[in-house]
Amino acid sequence: MDRFSWSNGLLEINETLVIQQRGVRLYDGDDKAKMDVGAALLSTHRLIWRDVKNHECCIAMPLSQIIFFEEQAAGIGKSAKIVIHLHPAPANKEPGPYQNSKYSYIKLSFKEHGQIEFYRRLTEEMTQKRWENTPVSQPIPAGPQAGRTRAVGIVGIERKIEEKRKETDKNISEVLQSKSFEILKNVSWWVKISCTGPECKMVEVSRSIANKIKEKQGDISEDETIRFKSYLLSMGIANPVTRETHGSGTHYHLQLAKQLGDMLQAPLEERGGMMALSEVYCLVNRARGMELLSPEDLVNACKMFESLKLPLRLRVFDSGVMVVQLQSHSEEEMIASALDNVSEKGSLTAEEFAKLLGLSVLLSKERLLLAEKMGHLCRDDSVEGLRFYPNLF
Amino acid sequence: MSFEWPWQYNFPPFFTLQPNVDTRQKQLAAWCSLALSYCRHHKLYTLDVMEAQESPVFNNKKIERKLSMEAIQVVFEELRKKGNLEWLDKNKSRCLVMWRRPEEWGKLIYQWVSKNGMVNSVFTLYELSNGDDTEGEEFHGLEEWMLLRSLQALQTDGKAEIISMDDGKGVKFF
Numbered sequence: 001m002d003r004f005s006w007s008n009g010l011l012e013i014n015e016t017l018v019i020q021q022r023g024v025r026l027y028d029g030d031d032k033a034k035m036d037v038g039a040a041l042l043s044t045h046r047l048i049w050r051d052v053k054n055h056e057c058c059i060a061m062p063l064s065q066i067i068f069f070e071e072q073a074a075g076i077g078k079s080a081k082i083v084i085h086l087h088p089a090p091a092n093k094e095p096g097p098y099q100n101s102k103y104s105y106i107k108l109s110f111k112e113h114g115q116i117e118f119y120r121r122l123t124e125e126m127t128q129k130r131w132e133n134t135p136v137s138q139p140i141p142a143g144p145q146a147g148r149t150r151a152v153g154i155v156g157i158e159r160k161i162e163e164k165r166k167e168t169d170k171n172i173s174e175v176l177q178s179k180s181f182e183i184l185k186n187v188s189w190w191v192k193i194s195c196t197g198p199e200c201k202m203v204e205v206s207r208s209i210a211n212k213i214k215e216k217q218g219d220i221s222e223d224e225t226i227r228f229k230s231y232l233l234s235m236g237i238a239n240p241v242t243r244e245t246h247g248s249g250t251h252y253h254l255q256l257a258k259q260l261g262d263m264l265q266a267p268l269e270e271r272g273g274m275m276a277l278s279e280v281y282c283l284v285n286r287a288r289g290m291e292l293l294s295p296e297d298l299v300n301a302c303k304m305f306e307s308l309k310l311p312l313r314l315r316v317f318d319s320g321v322m323v324v325q326l327q328s329h330s331e332e333e334m335i336a337s338a339l340d341n342v343s344e345k346g347s348l349t350a351e352e353f354a355k356l357l358g359l360s361v362l363l364s365k366e367r368l369l370l371a372e373k374m375g376h377l378c379r380d381d382s383v384e385g386l387r388f389y390p391n392l393f
Numbered sequence: 394m395s396f397e398w399p400w401q402y403n404f405p406p407f408f409t410l411q412p413n414v415d416t417r418q419k420q421l422a423a424w425c426s427l428a429l430s431y432c433r434h435h436k437l438y439t440l441d442v443m444e445a446q447e448s449p450v451f452n453n454k455k456i457e458r459k460l461s462m463e464a465i466q467v468v469f470e471e472l473r474k475k476g477n478l479e480w481l482d483k484n485k486s487r488c489l490v491m492w493r494r495p496e497e498w499g500k501l502i503y504q505w506v507s508k509n510g511m512v513n514s515v516f517t518l519y520e521l522s523n524g525d526d527t528e529g530e531e532f533h534g535l536e537e538w539m540l541l542r543s544l545q546a547l548q549t550d551g552k553a554e555i556i557s558m559d560d561g562k563g564v565k566f567f
Contacts, residue, residue, distance in 0.1 A: 347405070372412070372413055372416075373413060375413055375415050375416055378406040378409075378411050378413070378416050378420075379406055379409050379411065379412070380405035380406040380408070380409050380458070381409040382405065382408075382409070382457075382458060387405070387406075389404070389405065389406045391413075391416055392400075392401075392404060393401070393411070393416050393419035393420050393423065
């Protein structure tokens with residue numbers, strides 16, 4: 001067990017996840033490890049184990065550590081196991097849950113099965129040895145003292161965040177060298193929302209990336225695009241309005257509404273002027289990163305749009321579906337477009353309409369219902385589903 | 394002469410009760426006129442709700458749509474409000490359809506009577522509905538209950554009087 005070191009659970013640049021199995025208990029040799037049941041992850045480079053409840057608790061070891069491994073069949077009251085024999089830990093190994101161990105092997109006990117597939121994939125990885133061909137980016141030392149120290153509580157979390165940011169910084173500069181173009185539109189938005197905060201530096205970086213990308217206009221693999229996007233997403237809002245900064249109650253919601261107004265403008269325009277509240281919720285919280293919003297606070301903030309004279313509105317449809325829409329987004333236009341589309345096709349279901357407009361099914365249905373309510377459409381409710389026709393009556 | 398279906402009959406939404414009030418009113422009006430004209434074309438006087446569901450009026454096999462039981466009830470209720478339908482039982486399973494209301498029938502009969510100069514004469518009900526003289530008239534073959542209703546309507550207007558005769562009923566026009 002002393003071969004494991006603490007990990008943040010994130011995959012490195014060139015690392016890909018191979019398989020993941022829940023309900024795995026670790027054994028230090030023949031003894032049960034002092035950890036609970038968790039998930040075992042196999043990547044191209046590492047064997048990772050994560051606590052099922054506390055995701056902060058995550059350990060990993062490089063696959064190069066493995067000498068060989070064998071299956072141990074299940075018995076009465078015993079789960080199937082994979083026994084993994086290991087090289088001795090290198091001297092410069094980062095700290096893990098065990099300082100030392102008398103065993104040179106560990107066991108993975110599969111409480112919820114899945115050992116067969118895991119074994120197969122592990123065998124595959126061990127023969128392919130992909131970690132040799134594509135070395136992961138070397139972790140940069142965190143601070144003046146070499147090696148990370150494990151800290152608990154808030155200090156630990158803060159340190160972890162700090163580490164993660166440094167890593168992101170580095171990764172972005174790596175991506176910088178490659179080419180990307182699809183990200184541009186996203187970058188501009190994220191730049192906008194984060195440029196007021198103390199983390200302006202980050203923004204500068206992303207802006208320069210954006211420019212470089214613009215110049216190059218080269219092709220970029222989808223994989224890289226996705227990864228880069230996720231970095232940008234994790235930057236998020238630099239100084240989120242929180243209860244701590246603005247107290248609770250109306251004032252908090254007012255400030256929150258203003259911030260929402262700023263950040264939602266661009267995504268709303270992109271999506272045709274309307275977004276379901278759930279979608280807004282996800283987007284906002286992804287942007288905020290740590291300081292998550294509760295659904296109530298979001299709704300309350302959205303209700304303030306009107307009194308603040310922001311160009312956004314919270315709209316509640318008859319069905320109870322709530323959406324945020326641009327004020328300029330006119331209802332007549334929406335109905336007219338629904339009618340046009342339906343007339344053109346003869347008849348439409350909400351799903352077809354959604355596909356046509358690139359909207360969510362929920363929202364497209366609301367539009368059709370609205371047009372029906374205004375008497376422009378009528379419905380055909382049969383076993384084949386609900387279809388809308390132009391109102392010929 | 395085959396029955397001519399209205400355009401709505403091939404329009405799928407016609408077979409779904411529309412939630413929009415205005416649309417529904419127009420839809421129901423179209424249903425009422427379809428149901429009445431169908432009954433008139435086939436000289437139907439009573440309808441069974443269960444059977445109605447299977448009849449071609451409410452079941453368009455070509456577009457695979459049929460009006461639901463509830464919707465049929467709504468249509469019938471609408472007809473009742475307009476005075477074209479009467480329930481025969483409390484469960485609302487059978488009904489009389491009057492594609493022409495009794496007053497309208499009465500008027501038709503009275504027109505025929507006065508046209509032929511038979512005011513002040515006495516007829517048996519059988520003579521009116523099945524007699525040789527009325528052949529070719531619209532009310533020829535009218536069911537007896539309906540005929541009686543129309544004559545009753547005339548009676549309230551003071552244009553006829555129903556008399557009981559030994560072998561049934563007769564009527565005298567004024």
